[in-house]
Amino acid sequence: MTEASANADGIAICSITIKLNGEPRTLEVYPWTTLLDMLREQLDLTGTKKGCDHGQCGACTVLLNGKRINACLTLAIMHDGAELTTIEGLASEDGLHPMQTAFVTHDAFQCGYCTPGQICSAIGMVAEGRAQSADDIREQMSGNLCRCGAYPNILAAIEAAMPETRNRVGVFEAGASADGHDGVREVKP
Amino acid sequence: MNPFSYARPTRIDEAISLFGPQSRYIAGGTNLLDLMKENVERPKQLIDITGLPLDSIEETADGGVRIGALVSNADLAWHALIERRYPLLAKAILAGASPQLRNMASTGGNLLQRTRCYYFYDSTVPCNKREPGTGCPARDGLNRMHAILGHSEQCIAVHPSDMCVALAALDAVVHVSGPQGERRVDFRDFHRLPGDEPERDNTLAEGELITAIELPAAGYAEHSAYLKLRDRASYAFALVSVAAALDIDGGVIRSARIALGGVAHKPWRDDAAEASLIGEAAEPPAFDRAAQLLLQGASGFEHNAFKIELARRAIKRALAEAARGTAA
Amino acid sequence: MNHSPVGQPLDRVDGPKKVTGQARYAAEFPEAGLLYGSVVNSRIAKGRIIRIDASAAEAVPGVALVLTHQNRPPVASYDEPYEDDDAGDGSPFRPLYNDRILYSGQPVALVVADNLELARYAGSLVEIEYAAEPHHTDLRARLDTAHQAEVDLPPARGDAAQALSEADIRLDLEYSTPVEHHNPMEPHASTVHYLAGGQLEIHDKTQGVQNCMRYLEGVFGMEGQIRILSPFTGGAFGSGLRPQYQLVLATMAALKLKRSVRVALKRQQMFTFGYRPRSIQRLSVGADSSGRLRALTHQAIGQTSSFEDFTEHEVEWTGMLYDCPNVKLNYQLVPLDVYTPLDMRAPGAAIGVYALECAMDELAYAAGVDPVQLRLSNYSERNQNQDLPYSSKALRECYEQGAERFGWSQRSPEPRSMREGNQLIGWGMATGVWEALQMPASAKARMGGDGKLVVSSATADIGTGTYTVMTQIAASALGLPMERVDFQLGDSSLSTAPLEGGSATVSSVGSAVQQACAGLQQKLLDAVQQMPASAFAGARLEDVDFADGSMTLKADPQQAVELEKIIAAAGELEVEVSIEPGEQRDNYATATHSAVFIEVKVDEALGTVKVSRAVSAIAAGRVINPKTAGNQIVGGVVWGIGMALHEETQMDHNLGRFMNHNLSEYHIPVNADIGEIDVLFVEEHDEVVNQLGSKGVGEIGIVGVAAAVANAIYHATGKRVRGLPITLDKLLQDASE
Structure with a gap:
């Protein structure tokens, strides 16, 4: 991160570089720009949603160094050098991510506004490797509100996509930090 | 959020020397940014401490564990050492917030969470904690979530943390660095009651930084329970929570710890209540007595008086569960 | 083939x-040079603005405008242009019209800047001085000011008072429901694109693009110059039925600045317009000793604003759902210093049928009759409110197939008779009904x-x-x-x-x-x-x-x-x-029906409730897509569970302000609150309702669910809680350990 310029108040606009959906991006951000506003307003990546802006709904869930976080409650400036995956970065040339496909086939949404956050959260949850039962999934997906009430279908979609998602992402070793300073270590699926 | 400047030191002494009159340290940011967006906190400078070397979990020479202040709540709860030796702490952490927030929030930051009192959060209404001297509308207003113990004329807010309830029960020690050097604070002395200074949540001095939490060797791994009662099944703050830890030998209690969450401005413990259990059979009559002692002096308001009875039952249930053995 | x-x-x-x-919602349409508006809301509930000092806000770099009633563009001065397709009787709210404060949270200024966060910050610097007046926000404290709601209730039939006095069984019951907010996941937002010719193209979150277009055309005198777009709507549940204030504010700012402007509400501001009104409902039920209804009276009192009368169909269902010779319905409103309520999922029915269906459960116990049997023995083949036959009504099949799927025959009728360790098990049911409109x-x-x-x-x-x-x-x-x-x-x-x-x-x-x-x-x-x-x-x-x-x-x-x-x-x-709508409909009553079966587990000592299982059997005519329709019903059941156990917007009456205005303290169900939900659509053939034979499923899913949950809780605990939501404290009282 470098200080690029300062405005009239002496507040610095800083330049950060992040690997966003696999592509290195260098951006100028104010210190108060949240990761969420950076995505939505500066980069026009509006797939990550703003439902509450206070970490109370999960619609802004993204994968930061592979771990699910609320993009609304963190500052962009704090993530220089980080790796960020948003809903826009999940599908590949081969098609949709299995979690995305499962959400469609199980009709795991209605209005679709919480959906990107649900999908990113579900992938993050699979990587955490702590959900062993339906009740575990329900509990561990409780950070993502769905006002349409599609929870049973969300559960069904996640159960269906879990094995293939696990094969893709691997499972984190306990103790790896969210900011990935010591690297996100994958263990064999 | 108001405009602010930002710094990211890499050494502890550097962080402390950067701290000015309207500075705040930021790590996970999950509560600070939340409050800044509502104009409850208006720092002129944020000091990002995530570059400090405070993110490890290590065993101490006397058999305890030292947890770096920057270890995330999730990593702490799922750390093998914590799961095995301090399951009470792991369970309390996992009962709080959401998986996303637990991935972000730091151990040190968890201690510094501010109350969820509605009035504190709404900067258009009076609140003695937010703006001393403006009054406490919660006393005659919406006080269902509020304190039944240790409240004052000025403030009836409660501390919202789950993790801290377990840390209180486990007799954790907070390591602090500041302009005056380093010091250790016993957990029970870390948070404070509101009294006449409700704006102060804890005993940290200006510019002091939490560097680590130390757990003593006794983890009560065999007999502990964390019970949280709330208005929905997950992702809600506690109405009442109980961290119960027992050391039982042949059915007789040798040592006991009970801490309550959601009932006071700090995690609530009572020495007499814990002492009353020692030498007793780990059975309901002893639990009932301990609950009565713990709740001595409790008083509620219009909407939260139920918490006294709820807490009594929750204490008994948690002690009974702990006596049965820590749940898998 | x-x-x-x-x-x-x-x-x-x-x-x-x-x-x-890739689905873009109202706040997600970019434009170079777009400005961001942040709304400032009133902190008092009633009074006047006597001074606004915007100088500090205007001094923030990047701030283009602080818009207030003092400098807004001209707007219509008669009520008519403001009367949108979902307006009630009265004088609709006009954003930034004058200095009058009608409710806490009312928009009083819009700060427009080239950066979202700076607009918000500048908003905190706008100083507003108010002359506050005494306010009233507590429905129960103002019952003496109730007036008759201007609705065409079905005329009384028979003599309910007489029949009640002669009934073998007579129950007089009061139920209450709280204010609830829609809280769609997408906050309301409008992006106003200011086109070269001065026309406006607006992305708005709405359930009626033409409603919003006509409204803006009228309010701003811009006939033919406004186009509203809303390809995706992140939930609404009724909150998008009326143009909301961010649309007006964004339009004002765009017209004033001749620039494109976006205004997205914060979650807290989602509590500063319409909501499901609080209700107090009194039901009297008269029946013979076998539970056959002889008389029903249902009196509802709802809240409304000081400027509009919001009405919904709350008590009509009581005259319609069961065969009953003596019925009297009444509906009153109490004006308060609050915003006007707004249709919210199954408006009226969600709360009116809740009260009716709890009362029917109370009757079942009073008569010693199985709750399903009670409903079958009072089954109505005709809509007695209208004295018309139904175009189709497969409610009997809903009871039968729903009960079968749930395993209702295994139910032990006595309260507190089923348990699992610390958990009391309760099975309850209720009927749901909604109109089949066209x-x-x-x-x-x-x-x-x-x-x-x-x-x-x-x-x-x-x-x-x-x-x-x-x-x-x-x-x-x-x-x-x-x-x-x-x-x-x-x-x-x-x-x-x-x-x-x-x-x-x-x-x-x-x-x-x-x-x-x-x-x-x-x-x-x-x-x-x-x-x-x-x-x-x-x-x-x-x-x-x-x-x-x-x-x-x-x-x-x-x-x-x-x-x-x-x-x-x-x-x-x-x-x-x-x-x-086809003329053939005139000779029939048209409605959807459901039977809802719920299992709860209640911790006997701690009062925590979990809805472990739900079966919803639906009769809604022909189902065009069972997957999406089933999802609608599941969502309705989740809403009903939230209504029963969680949802309540809490008003501090001293301040006249909703205080739990966020998703942390306004509880909607999370994934962990929801167990199995089994939806079944019963066969229902209908050639009258419309040419598709399809009745619609958006509302019916919620109706009856809260009652079924409350009834299940009674069955589990023996405790009848008549005020929603049923939080653990209400079950703690008198519960024995």
């Missing part, structure tokens, strides 16, 4: 866009040279599946695969559609789509007959089939012409139709 997509559980056609983040609607169908069918209407898809079911209806009509049909909505320039609400979209717009496609069939037939040596010469529409992309002669299936070829010969064909 015609594989009609209608009735198939197809995936949503907009699914791929929604799971990849509104006038239009649609256009067009087939061009690419062989694609484009069908359109200015309706909305708020997650209800409109895109998908309309595509199915059109594809079915013309025998095309789903991929060759494109349904367009959410654009005020499209064919006229009613508000998307009341479970009437399939019935109204779906019928129009079907008719438009039928018109296109005729045009295709006409065109094919113009082709040289046409085998279809003399054929009428009933003589041909549309299947597999072709038109086929029924009498000689070898005679088939691909639709693309007809278009190639005839050129693009287009049909627009407007349809009215």
Whole structure:
């Protein structure tokens, strides 16, 4: 991160570089720009949603160094050098991510506004490797509100996509930090 | 959020020397940014401490564990050492917030969470904690979530943390660095009651930084329970929570710890209540007595008086569960 | 072979866009140089603004405007332009109109800046001095000011008072329900694109693009210069039925600055407009000793604002659902210093049927009759409010099939008779009912040279599946695969559609789509007959089939012409139709019904409740898409669970302000609150309700659920809690350990 310029108040606009959906991006951000506003307003990546802006709904869930976080409650400036995956970065040339496909086939949404956050959260949850039962999934997906009430279908979609998602992402070793300073270590699926 | 400047030191002494009159340290940011967006906190400078070397979990020479202040709540709860030796702490952490927030929030930051009192959060209404001297509308207003113990004329807010309830029960020690050097604070002395200074949540001095939490060797791994009662099944703050830890030998209690969450401005413990259990059979009559002692002096308001009875039952249930053995 | 997509559980056609983040909502349409508005809201509940000092806010770099009632552009001064399609009687709220404060949270200023966070910060610097006046926000404290609601209640039948006095069993009960807020996941937002000619193209979160267009045209005197777009709506549940204040504020700022402006509300501000009103309901039930109803009275008192009367169908259901000779209904309103309530999922029914169905459960216990049996023995074949037969009513089948699926016959009738360790088990049930409405609607169908069918209407898809079911209806009509049909909505320039609400979209717009496609069939037939040596010469529409992309002669299936070829010969064909509800409906009552069965587990000592199992049996006519319709019902059940156990917007009456205005303290169910939900659609054939025979499913899913949960809790605990939500403290009282 470098200080690029300062405005009239002496507040610095800083330049950060992040690997966003696999592509290195260098951006100028104010210190108060949240990761969420950076995505939505500066980069026009509006797939990550703003439902509450206070970490109370999960619609802004993204994968930061592979771990699910609320993009609304963190500052962009704090993530220089980080790796960020948003809903826009999940599908590949081969098609949709299995979690995305499962959400469609199980009709795991209605209005679709919480959906990107649900999908990113579900992938993050699979990587955490702590959900062993339906009740575990329900509990561990409780950070993502769905006002349409599609929870049973969300559960069904996640159960269906879990094995293939696990094969893709691997499972984190306990103790790896969210900011990935010591690297996100994958263990064999 | 108001405009602010930002710094990211890499050494502890550097962080402390950067701290000015309207500075705040930021790590996970999950509560600070939340409050800044509502104009409850208006720092002129944020000091990002995530570059400090405070993110490890290590065993101490006397058999305890030292947890770096920057270890995330999730990593702490799922750390093998914590799961095995301090399951009470792991369970309390996992009962709080959401998986996303637990991935972000730091151990040190968890201690510094501010109350969820509605009035504190709404900067258009009076609140003695937010703006001393403006009054406490919660006393005659919406006080269902509020304190039944240790409240004052000025403030009836409660501390919202789950993790801290377990840390209180486990007799954790907070390591602090500041302009005056380093010091250790016993957990029970870390948070404070509101009294006449409700704006102060804890005993940290200006510019002091939490560097680590130390757990003593006794983890009560065999007999502990964390019970949280709330208005929905997950992702809600506690109405009442109980961290119960027992050391039982042949059915007789040798040592006991009970801490309550959601009932006071700090995690609530009572020495007499814990002492009353020692030498007793780990059975309901002893639990009932301990609950009565713990709740001595409790008083509620219009909407939260139920918490006294709820807490009594929750204490008994948690002690009974702990006596049965820590749940898998 | 015609594989009609209608009735198939197809995936949503907009699914791929929604799971990849490509579906754009109102605040997600970019424009270079876009300005951001942040709303400042009143902190007092009643009074006047006496001074506004915006100088500090204006001094923040990047701030373009601080808009208040003192410097806003001119707006209409009569009520009429403000009376949108969902307005009640009275004088609608006018944002930034003058210095009067009518409720806490009222918008009083808009700060516009080139950076979102700076706009918000500058908003905190706007100093407003108020002259506060005493306010009233507590319904119960103001019951003495209640007035009769201006609604056409069915006339009293029989003599309820007399029948009650003579009844073997008489119950007098009071139920209460709290204020609830819609809280769709997408906060309300408007992006106003200021076009070169001064016209406005606006992306708005709404359930009625044309409602918003007409409203803005009237308020700003901009006839023909406004287009509203809303391709995706992140939930609404009624919150988008009326134009909300951010639309007006964003438009004002755009007109003032001649620039494009976006205003997105914060979650806290989602508590500063419409909501489900608090209610106090009194029911008296008279029955013979076997539980046969002799008399019902239902009196509801709801809250409204000081400036408009909000009414909903709250008590009518009590005169309609059961066979009862003596019925008296009454509905009153209490004006308070609050914003006007707003239709919210199954408005009126959600709370009115809650009270009725709890009362029926109380009657079942008083009479010693099984709750399902009680309802069967009071079954109504006619809607006695209207004295009309139902066009169809498979409620009996809902009771039977729902009970069977749930295992109701295994229920032990006594309260507190089923348990598992610390948990008391309770099984409860209730009936649900909703109107099967149809509104006038239009649609256009067009087939061009690419062989694609484009069908359109200015309706909305708020997650209800409109895109998908309309595509199915059109594809079915013309025998095309789903991929060759494109349904367009959410654009005020499209064919006229009613508000998307009341479970009437399939019935109204779906019928129009079907008719438009039928018109296109005729045009295709006409065109094919113009082709040289046409085998279809003399054929009428009933003589041909549309299947597999072709038109086929029924009498000689070898005679088939691909639709693309007809278009190639005839050129693009287009049909627009407007349809009215059929006259055949006049002689019938039309309604959807449900039977809801709920299992709860209640911790005996701690009072925590978990809904472990739900079965919802639905009679809603023909189901166009069981997958999306089933999801609607599941969502309704989740809403009902939230209503029963969690939801309540809490007002501090001293401050006159809602205080739990966030998603942390306004509890909606999370995933962990929801157990198994089993939805079944019973067969129901209806040729009267509309040509599709389909009744709509958006509302029926919630109706009855809260009552079924409350009844299950009674069965589990023996405790009757008559005020929602049933939080653990209410169960703690008197509960024995």
